Amino acid sequence: MFTGYAPKHMLCAKGCPFGTPARCAELHWVRSFITGLVLSELLTTMTEKAKKKRTEKPTTAKLTRLVSFRLAESDHAAYLQKVEASGRKPSAFFRECVLTNKTQVIARHKASVEKERLIFIFNKTSNNLNQLAYRANAEYRAGIISGSTYTRILDALETLAHEMKDVIRNAD
Structure with a gap:
């Protein structure tokens, strides 16, 4: 990939940006050609990156449902200790515990x-x-x-x- 850029002016002592007028016309064409190449290369890489972004979809589902619960101060402190020991964020820790069935659920007796x-x-x-x-x-x-x-x-x-x-x- 071409990483440079085409200069707009190559100044010389005589006042013509590229020396003689004939040389100026020739180099002007070269400059236009190089600029076109650079722009086409840039556009190609930009579209490739854009295609990658559009086609690469995350493999995990979006987390859209909110689950919350309340804890007593002492229970909250114990919960935070476990979260800190796991090295995860609280939501990731809770999600892992529930979804991998690392919890023991004691069902309440349903009232008549x-x-x-x-x-x-x-x-x-x-x-x-x-x-x-x-x-x-x-x-x-x-x-x-x-x-x-x-x-x-x-x-x-x-x-x-x-x-x-x-x-x-x-x-x-």
């Missing part, structure tokens, strides 16, 4: 339909319990109810919450 229904109802009920506790607190601070009434209401609400949790634990 009755237990799921109980949880749904108790979630609704716990919202009502919170509203009752808020109202009791507001009325106690306003002086509408006495301290003993206030503590009895809170004790009853706590007892209801514990009973609901026991029912859910013993549902299955």
